[in-house]
Amino acid sequence: MELSSSPALWAYGSVWLLFSFLFFFKYSNSDMVLSPSLLLYVVLLVLFEWFCHMYLPVLLGILLLSSACWYILGIASPRKMLPIEGKxxxxxxxxxxxxxxxxxxxxxxxxxxxxxxxxxxxxxxxxxxxxxxxxxxxxxxxxxxxxxxxxxxxxxxxxxxxxxxxxxxxxxxxxxxxxxxxxxxxxxxxxxxxxxxxxxxxxxxxxxxxxxxxxxxxxxxxxxxxxxxxxxxxxxxxxxxxxxxxxxxxxxxxxxxxxxxxxxxxxxxxxxxxxxxxxxxxxxxxxxxxxxxxxxxxxxxxxxxxxxxxxxxxxxxxxxxxxxxxxxxxxxxxxxxxxxxxxxxxxxxxxxxxxxxxxxxxxxxxxxxxxxxxxxxxxxxxxxxxxxxx
Missing domain, CATH: 3.40.50.720 (NAD(P)-binding Rossmann-like Domain)
Known part of the structure; x- marks a missing residue:
């Protein structure tokens, strides 16, 4: 089997594709600021993906990587706050x-x-x-x-x-x-x-x-x-x-x-x-x-x-x-x-x-x-x- 057709690579690739789409969507809609800390998180995410791919079972690795992607998308979005007056x-x-x-x-x-x-x-x-x-x-x-x-x-x-x-x-x-x-x-x-x-x-x-x-x-x-x-x-x-x-x-x-x-x-x-x-x-x-x-x-x-x-x-x-x-x-x-x-x-x-x-x-x-x-x-x-x- 060719390396590119490995089920694990397809699974990890799908997670990255979805993450990239959501990341770009948030950025294009001004729901995200590309701060140094955010870029550092993305670099750490890449390293984490490598660790999951090399050392963890496919299902566990995909679940952990998906959770990490979701967490980064969450912290990258500025929170819209409501007015305080009268509350x-x-x-x-x-x-x-x-x-x-x-x-x-x-x-x-x-x-x-x-x-x-x-x-x-x-x-x-x-x-x-x-x-x-x-x-x-x-x-x-x-x-x-x-x-x-x-x-x-x-x-x-x-x-x-x-x-x-x-x-x-x-x-x-x-x-x-x-x-x-x-x-x-x-x-x-x-x-x-x-x-x-x-x-x-x-x-x-x-x-x-x-x-x-x-x-x-x-x-x-x-x-x-x-x-x-x-x-x-x-x-x-x-x-x-x-x-x-x-x-x-x-x-x-x-x-x-x-x-x-x-x-x-x-x-x-x-x-x-x-x-x-x-x-x-x-x-x-x-x-x-x-x-x-x-x-x-x-x-x-x-x-x-x-x-x-x-x-x-x-x-x-x-x-x-x-x-x-x-x-x-x-x-x-x-x-x-x-x-x-x-x-x-x-x-x-x-x-x-x-x-x-x-x-x-x-x-x-x-x-x-x-x-x-x-x-x-x-x-x-x-x-x-x-x-x-x-």
Whole structure:
């Protein structure tokens, strides 16, 4: 068979032909600017195509190359933004982290911002009050309390008047435990679902009449832990998985109303108390105090302590700069055609591509290398191995 008739070459050639056509179409319609960074991406794409062709199975290589082409076409297109005047945005969970940064960013852009906090006397709430004197309304809201949600709805209805609510940013979230699923208390599963799923769905449903009226946006912070089976995040991951699924359903159902729904999938960022050692030490001690004696004997206090150490070490690699996430939220709020999903942070898009198309045996190995590489064994397993060696 001649080299030029190879099915692989035909397949790769078809991808390049389609990419070239779309690239030229966007450029000819002034939807693309040939910047140095864009040209660098194209050069890297050529090298990536060579790698796929030489070292990967044809189907996997074509899928990865197609994803890379689609990504480059997406970042090459300037986003058309809508006017800000007269638009109100409600952001939940603004005491710290993404919520606080988003409220500040949207306020600085000229939006009227309504921000919910758990405590009006918290340092984050006071900072927002000091820095955002005009066009900012702070409300105290706990997503596990229906009366708080009802009060927030009433305030938002009064604040928005006849314009409706342009955007709801579902940021408030809760992660109470990092550890084995068997060791996670039932109350932790319930509390994660109450905040991350039930509370978020409740506030979204209650505000939908105002959002539908404005033909506005729903932007929700989810997590890769909800899409992939990361060890030690069972309660948090399950709640985020449920949230991501219902937001996808909202997206389909609310499309005819003119409402656009986006999900933000951030990588690891250092936000709030979630990377505060004292917070997690308290959570671990509470876990040990409430754990059945037999279960504690099998796992051992040292195993639980080691889990905390590994988590805190992992937390040191978390990104301090929250701007990639806030920029994605702003794009979802203001872009004429927001993305359905925003993959934000180091390697998170690559993570989704690889975990979607690679065999499960390879992705399982990768998960183990990230979460289980330096883990000690539970006490009972250590004793079995020791006795087996005697």
């Amino acid at each position: 109100t945005v409600f952001v939940t969970g603004c005491d710290t982290g993404f919520g606080k940064a988003t409220a500040q960013t949207l306020h600085s852009m000229g939006f009227k911002v309504i921000a919910s906090v758990l405590n009006l006397e918290s340092p984050g709430a006071k900072e927002l009050q000091q820095r955002c004197l005009e066009r900012l309304t702070l409300i105290q809201m706990d997503l596990t309390k229906p009366e708080d949600i009802q009060k927030a709805q009433q305030i938002i209805r009064m604040q928005t008047g006849d314009t409706g609510l342009w955007a709801l940013v579902n940021n408030a979230g809760y992660c109470a435990h990092f550890g084995d699923a068997e060791l996670t208390m039932e109350s932790t599963y319930r509390s994660c679902m109450e905040v991350n799923f039930f509370g978020t769905v409740k506030i979204t449903k209650d505000l939908l009449p105002l959002i539908r009226y404005a033909k506005g946006r729903i932007v929700t912070i989810c997590s890769p832990a909800g899409d992939f089976s990361f060890p030690y995040l069972a309660a948090y991951g399950a709640s985020k998985a449920a949230l991501a699924r219902v937001m996808d359903i909202f997206r389909h159902e609310l499309g005819p109303w003119g409402v656009k729904v986006s999900v933000i999938q951030p990588s690891s960022y250092r936000t709030g108390a979630h990377f505060n050692p004292s917070y997690w030490e308290h959570q671990n001690q509470q876990l040990i105090d409430t754990m059945p004696t037999a279960l504690l004997q099998e796992y051992g206090e040292e195993y639980i302590a080691d889990t905390l150490v590994q988590f805190l070490e992992f937390g040191k690699t978390a990104c301090l700069d929250l701007s990639p996430v806030t920029n994605s939220i702003v794009d979802a709020v203001l872009s004429e055609n927001p993305k359905v999903k925003y993959y934000v942070g180091k390697s998170v898009f690559l993570l989704y591509v690889l975990f979607t198309y690679l065999p499960e045996s390879l992705t399982s190995h990768q998960i183990k290398s990230i979460f289980l590489k330096h883990r000690s064994l539970p006490r009972a397993l250590k004793q079995k191995r020791t006795s087996g060696q005697d």
